[in-house]
Amino acid sequence: MSLDRSDVERIAHLARIAIDDSEIPEYTESLNSILTLIDQLQATSTDGITPLAHPMDAVQRLREDEVTECNQRDRLQACAPAVEEGLFLVPKVIE
Amino acid sequence: MEWEVVIGLEIHVQLATNTKIFSGASTAFGAEPNTQACAVNLALPGTLPVFNENALRMAIMFGLAVNAEIGKRSVFERKNYFYPDLPKGYQTTQLAEPIVGPGFIDIETDDGDTRRVRIHHAHLEEDAGKSLHEDFHGMSGIDLNRAGTPLVEIVSEPDMRSSKEAAAYARKIHAIVTTLGICDGNMAEGSMRCDCNVSIRPKGQETLGTRTELKNINSFRFIERAIDTEVNRQIDLIEDGGRVIQETRLYDPDKNETRSMRSKEEANDYRYFPCPDLLPVVIDDTYIDNIRASLPELPDARRARFCEEYGLSEYDAGVLSSDRAQADYFETVTGLTQSAKLSANWITGELARLLNQADLTIQQSRVSAEQLAGLINRIQDETITGKIAKTVFEILWNEGGTADQIIETQGLKQVNDTGAIEAAIDQVIAQCSPQVEQYIQAEPDKRGKMLGFFMGQVMKLTQGKANPGQVQGLLKQKLDQRC
Numbered sequence: 001m002s003l004d005r006s007d008v009e010r011i012a013h014l015a016r017i018a019i020d021d022s023e024i025p026e027y028t029e030s031l032n033s034i035l036t037l038i039d040q041l042q043a044t045s046t047d048g049i050t051p052l053a054h055p056m057d058a059v060q061r062l063r064e065d066e067v068t069e070c071n072q073r074d075r076l077q078a079c080a081p082a083v084e085e086g087l088f089l090v091p092k093v094i095e
Numbered sequence: 096m097e098w099e100v101v102i103g104l105e106i107h108v109q110l111a112t113n114t115k116i117f118s119g120a121s122t123a124f125g126a127e128p129n130t131q132a133c134a135v136n137l138a139l140p141g142t143l144p145v146f147n148e149n150a151l152r153m154a155i156m157f158g159l160a161v162n163a164e165i166g167k168r169s170v171f172e173r174k175n176y177f178y179p180d181l182p183k184g185y186q187t188t189q190l191a192e193p194i195v196g197p198g199f200i201d202i203e204t205d206d207g208d209t210r211r212v213r214i215h216h217a218h219l220e221e222d223a224g225k226s227l228h229e230d231f232h233g234m235s236g237i238d239l240n241r242a243g244t245p246l247v248e249i250v251s252e253p254d255m256r257s258s259k260e261a262a263a264y265a266r267k268i269h270a271i272v273t274t275l276g277i278c279d280g281n282m283a284e285g286s287m288r289c290d291c292n293v294s295i296r297p298k299g300q301e302t303l304g305t306r307t308e309l310k311n312i313n314s315f316r317f318i319e320r321a322i323d324t325e326v327n328r329q330i331d332l333i334e335d336g337g338r339v340i341q342e343t344r345l346y347d348p349d350k351n352e353t354r355s356m357r358s359k360e361e362a363n364d365y366r367y368f369p370c371p372d373l374l375p376v377v378i379d380d381t382y383i384d385n386i387r388a389s390l391p392e393l394p395d396a397r398r399a400r401f402c403e404e405y406g407l408s409e410y411d412a413g414v415l416s417s418d419r420a421q422a423d424y425f426e427t428v429t430g431l432t433q434s435a436k437l438s439a440n441w442i443t444g445e446l447a448r449l450l451n452q453a454d455l456t457i458q459q460s461r462v463s464a465e466q467l468a469g470l471i472n473r474i475q476d477e478t479i480t481g482k483i484a485k486t487v488f489e490i491l492w493n494e495g496g497t498a499d500q501i502i503e504t505q506g507l508k509q510v511n512d513t514g515a516i517e518a519a520i521d522q523v524i525a526q527c528s529p530q531v532e533q534y535i536q537a538e539p540d541k542r543g544k545m546l547g548f549f550m551g552q553v554m555k556l557t558q559g560k561a562n563p564g565q566v567q568g569l570l571k572q573k574l575d576q577r578c
Binding site: 068 | 112113114118119120121127128129130131132133134137139145146147148149150151170175177178179192226227228231233234235236237238239364366369371373374375376377
């Protein structure tokens with residue numbers, strides 16, 4: 001599998017990363033060399049092996065359903081660029 | 096051409112936990128914006144999720160109630176997309192290993208048949224925040240109170256063949272989750288949200304047509320209307336030589352139309368992967384068995400018992416068992432009155448009418464089960480007439496108190512005293528001589544009908560308090576004496 005220019009543009013868009021047109025060839029080459037490595041991994045037979053969901057051999061701990069957080073809106077909004085009536089303001093997005 | 100409609104539903108149920116799925120922030124409805132959004136919900140750097148056991152228990156309760164296999168190992172994954180009400184840039188959800196595996200429920204169709212609807216799976220996930228687009232000088236306002244609220248998403252197989260079946264399925268899910276007490280079931284507040292996948296195909300064809308997904312449906316009535324509207328749109332489109340595009344469409348209840356929201360083809364790359372911040376959730380049989388043992392009586396079982404134990408009609412039993420609070424209310428009233436029939440009639444009649452009018456649920460009813468039972472007992476022992484009972488009920492509703500107090504202070508007791516009733520009848524006969532003359536002249540088989548007029552006059556004279564059975568008997572006797 002190898003990526004072409006349009007794949008790289010699409011990945012950048014999905015990740016919301018702005019890249020300069022002039023950088024695309026370099027990214028394409030780097031990503032393709034990573035994929036070569038992945039191809040090597042793919043070549044290993046994994047028959048009969050359960051897919052690994054987490055590298056740690058442990059299970060999830062559970063929390064009691066009790067409120068432990070208090071209202072810290074003022075502190076949490078102190079670093080927000082724009083706030084009004086308790087709401088975070090962001091550039092308008094309507095699909 | 097004859098078309099077959101194929102419908103599958105994705106229902107999001109907000110779990111009635113005290114706190115969020117991955118943090119100890121409150122989930123109470125109606126708080127000031129962002130006062131229940133903690134650092135985890137805001138995705139501040141360094142924060143980590145801790146899974147709420149109650150959300151897990153509730154999801155398992157649901158799974159057991161729909162005859163599903165419970166995933167003894169389930170895994171959370173990240174579904175990646177960008178939207179301002181999702182600060183992490185991904186929704187924590189489940190995909191390959193959900194908590195609830197395949198199951199089914201049975202729904203009753205209009206012609207009295209039962210149809211089995213298979214459930215593909217149900218998974219746990221977190222809700223997003225809310226975006227407000229009005230009045231912020233061209234900006235959007237974000238409230239993250241809802242971010243991280245636990246949801247169970249219930250995905251059905253495409254097993255429904257009409258909008259009515261889809262609504263019946265949604266109602267049954269609603270009855271189950273409210274009976275289990277895992278969701279408050281308030282569709283208007285978004286506690287239960289329904290997306291409908293709709294496609295059509297020529298009758299007899301095996302392969303499925305291209306489906307569209309309808310969103311923004313917040314009542315059972317709208318499920319039917321939105322599907323019917325969309326089906327007609329698809330039929331017109333295909334019969335005019337067009338083709339259906341796979342897309343998400345928004346239902347507009349005001350215009351009763353569906354319109355394209357966005358094309359899924361572009362946005363559909365969610366790049367799921369197992370969430371490294373959460374370990375696999377592993378549970379054993381004992382854990383599941385303990386939950387199974389704690390399940391309440393489910394709506395189907397309760398409906399069957401209402402028919403058998405109380406002799407209710409299928410319809411009344413269905414209505415009363417569809418909501419746990421209502422079913423409990425009914426059983427309390429029946430226990431105190433020993434009359435299932437009167438209890439059912441009053442709850443589905445007068446009480447339902449006033450609740451609807453005031454837009455209240457039965458938990459918020461201004462007349463308690465005990466108050467209603469007190470009233471019904473006075474009808475049964477003939478202290479008051481059925482007509483007066485409605486007046487007493489309205490007073491109970493508006494002013495409170497007990498039926499006995501109201502009957503006493505307002506002097507509403509039924510008059511059973513023969514002497515007093517005879518006096519009233521004599522007065523009516525004396526005042527209505529033309530009608531009495533007509534009665535005497537009428538053919539004997541016409542007289543029965545004419546009796547109604549005199550009944551009405553006597554009841555009016557006694558302000559509705561005279562025992563109607565006695566009035567009728569005595570009235571007939573006195574009039575017929577004159578013939």
